Every structure is written in structure tokens, then in C-alpha cells.
Amino acid sequence: MPHVLLGLLAAGNRHGYELKRAHDSRLPRAKPLAFGQVYATLGRLQRDGLVVTTGQEREAGPDRTAYALTDQGRAALAGWLAAVEPPMPYVTSTLFTKVAVALLVADLNAARSYLIAQARAHTDRLRELTAVKTAPSTTLDDVVAVDYAVAHLDADLRWLRTTLARVADWHREVHS
């Protein structure tokens, strides 16, 4: 989140409220930012010298302070944009963990029932998000966000189905 705020400030000085609005419209399928989060993050960025408050105060209202990116902030943003994210350094997923734990503490049927229920929930969500793409007034912002979610749900679904086929063998191995 801090880097997203830096990125939004790169386009020009903004108030906290404007940052929240810009975030929510650029990343339409993300969880909307809370004001508290925005101000807390701006506070930390200011402390670290990445942003400064500008003199452009508003007359009234709770949101009087506008922020600007410093040279140091600009460099931090460029560094973050250029850095490749480590591709899944740890294999962690609630889905995966849940099946592993189910096999430890419950029976095979519990693990399978969970996998089935999860696959159904994933399929429903996949359909819901795909409908966003075919809606008449969809924007490219939406399509790109939905594409990301669809690819991940699709990958999860493949994993869920494969694991469903393997879970009996896995259970035998865990309890041998």
C-alpha cells in the first residue's frame, strides 16, 4: 500500500481523501482503502522522508493537508517498480493448509467434502467475475483486474480437482 500511495502522488500533489478515491478507482476490484489507513501510511512515509506536506492548505474541513513526493520518495518508487517479486518463495495457501490439517485431524471424507465445497465456491466466483467482463459497460480497469482473479481462481480450481483425485493416496501416506 505505501508504494501505491507514492505512485499516486507521482501524478501530482494530493490530499488524503483524493488518494483514497484515486486508489479505489484505479484498482476497482481491490478492497477500498480506509481513511485511517491512508493517514497512518502517509504519516509513516513522511517520517521516512518519502513524502512532505505542501503549503497548499484548504480553508476548512478535516482533510486540509496535501502531500507531495520527495526525491527520496521518487527513488523508492522507481526501485519498487523495477524489483521483480520473488515467485512464490514459500508454498502457502489457506486452501492447501486446510486440506493438510483435515487429513491430520479428521477423516478422508472431511478433506474431500471440503475440497468439493471449495471447488463449488470457486466455480461460482469464477462465473460471477467472468460476467463482469461481458457486461456492456465494462472498463479495461475492470477487465484487467478480473483477468488476474480469473487466472488465479482457475489455477486453484485445477489444484482442487487434482488434489481431489490424489487425496485418498495422500491420506494413506499421512497415516501409514
Next chain:
Amino acid sequence: MSGLQARGVIRSYGPTPALRDVSLDVAEGEIVAVTGPSGCGKSTLLHCLAGILRPDKGEVHWRGERIDTWPEAARSRLRRTEFGVLFQFGQLVAELTAVENVALPLLLAGTGRREAGQAACEWLDRFGVADLADVRPGAMSGGQQQRCAMARALITGPRVIFADEPTGALDTLSGEEVLTQLVRFAREQGTTIVLVTHEPRIAAYADREVMLRDGVVDPTGLGLDEPLVPVPAAGPGAGPR
């Protein structure tokens, strides 16, 4: 009775059973995906529903009429009017240009040359390939061919589109674009789609999914041996107290 129904459809190829008692109801305006692993009978079901193949046993009904017993000429007329078919490879006529290919169904139905050509151009334009009007299929990409095939399938204003793996030969982006256009158009016109695919991502374009397995409808929808009692979905408040 409106819409499309299969009732107890059985179909074999010689000794190979392809469909072993399939029943299916598709409402008008509905988009239904038929899914399942390769060889489970999806294409055979689509061909039976579209009146291309005749079931060995069972019935197919369209808008209250039993169509599987119709003679070939009547079924083939149905496929030129109320039904449209779209296959994995566009199956355009190689010797004809895009506009000639798209105009073909209208010409066969007796529409004049000029009028058919004009309508074909409008349809090509609607799917973003107007500039390919005078190009032959051999010089087009898979996605472009599929857009032309889609225009050809829709030009007669069918009420049902039967699509068999329409994105199967396309890269991800072209596939998505072709399907988005098809589904948008169908929703706009209230056209019914029967969409055969083995990909969950493609099936998600439909309102609902019917999974086949070894020639029968799989009630679990997940290719399981036996249906299991599902656990309730986790939500807020679920979990240990």
C-alpha cells in the same frame, strides 16, 4: 413448451457408446456450458441437440416440437434458420473471401447478392474484422477466422447457437475476446447458447454448467465416483468457538 430439451438420448458409433441416457433442458435465452473430459460425449450431445446427428433412442424437442424424427432436409433447414453452429476451427470455405463466407447462409436462403453482401459487411464490422472483408481464410489468424465464423453463424438471426470448443484453437486473449463478443451479443438478443468446452475458465461464461462423464450427466459436477455430503461453506462466525 419453449426452449430445447433432450430426453433420454442414447447414441453409439458402432460398438462405441457415446451417450448413454442424457436428458437436458435449456431455456430460451439461457447460456449453458456442457463440460467434461475428452471423449465423454460433449460433441455427440451437441450434434444431437442441433439436429446434425440422430439419437439411436430418446428425443430432442425444440419449441415444443420433436425434431429428431424430422427428415434430414427439414433439420438442415432448421440449421439454416433458427439454429447456428460454430466449431473449433471456423470451417470457413477456403476459396471464398470473408464477406463471401459470411454471406453464404443468406444466399442459400434466397437473399439477393447485394443485400447479403451488405449484411455480411455489417456483421464483419460488428466483430471488428470489417477490414478483412476481401481476405481469404488462409491469410487470417485463428482468432480472425473464428470471428468470421461467428458472423456467419449469426447472420441468419438464429435463436440458438451451438458452439463446440469455439476457443479451443485460439490463444488465451483471442479466445476471451471471441467469447466475450459472442456472449454480449447473445445477452443483447436473448439468444440461447449451448457451449461445449472442457475448460472451467470458458465454462464460466455460461449461466450454468452441465458436466458429462462417460456419456451420462455427472450429478456431482466434479467427476467424482459418488456424490458426497458437502460441508457448509466457511463464512464469518464459522470455525471454532
